[in-house]
Amino acid sequence: MIRPVLRMGDPRLWRKAKEVASFATPELHALVADMQDTMRHLDGAGLAAPQIGVDLRVVIFGVDGNPRYPDAEAVPPTVLVNPVLTPLSAAVEEAWEGCLSVPGLRGWVPRWSEIRYTGFDAFGRRIDRRVTGFHARVVQHECDHLDGILYPMRVVDFTRFGFVEELFPGGGAGGAE
Numbered sequence: 001m002i003r004p005v006l007r008m009g010d011p012r013l014w015r016k017a018k019e020v021a022s023f024a025t026p027e028l029h030a031l032v033a034d035m036q037d038t039m040r041h042l043d044g045a046g047l048a049a050p051q052i053g054v055d056l057r058v059v060i061f062g063v064d065g066n067p068r069y070p071d072a073e074a075v076p077p078t079v080l081v082n083p084v085l086t087p088l089s090a091a092v093e094e095a096w097e098g099c100l101s102v103p104g105l106r107g108w109v110p111r112w113s114e115i116r117y118t119g120f121d122a123f124g125r126r127i128d129r130r131v132t133g134f135h136a137r138v139v140q141h142e143c144d145h146l147d148g149i150l151y152p153m154r155v156v157d158f159t160r161f162g163f164v165e166e167l168f169p170g171g172g173a174g175g176a177e
């Protein structure tokens with residue numbers, strides 16, 4: 001079921017979400033299905049449960065030739081529950097991001113270049129990956145939602161934050177989510 005996405009300013013987006021306690025439950029599968037329907041409907045690269053008002057540490061992401069991200073490498077479709085992120089070096093890279101909770105805008109955001117992430121899928125199977133670049137960026141963006149952080153709070157240079165039409169008058173906006 002497609003669910004409404006909360007927009008920045010809604011206090012439910014500022015919460016520190018709770019850990020999922022039980023896996024492979026009908027409730028968790030239904031939540032993931034709703035998140036997938038909603039993300040697909042809005043052509044997003046990722047979505048976090050708090051964005052549909054659910055206070056749990058669940059994110060989904062995946063990019064497979066999404067026309068909104070023509071330059072992005074493919075990211076496997078993933079359901080990630082109770083994630084833990086660890087940077088693997090001090091390297092940081094900057095790129096454009098957007099967010100379904102901040103529609104119509106883009107910002108230039110620094111993120112760790114290489115991370116390891118661990119967690120579980122909806123069945124409780126362990127996930128453990130080392131990733132770089134756009135994949136690493138999407139995971140950091142989505143997991144920030146679980147701690148009440150939206151990407152504008154990571155923007156350093158506010159001359160590189162604004163409306164898509166103004167920032168990219170010729171078209172061609174990049175960005176995660």
Ligand code: NI
Nearest residue numbers: 099100101177
């Ligand atoms: Ni987002």
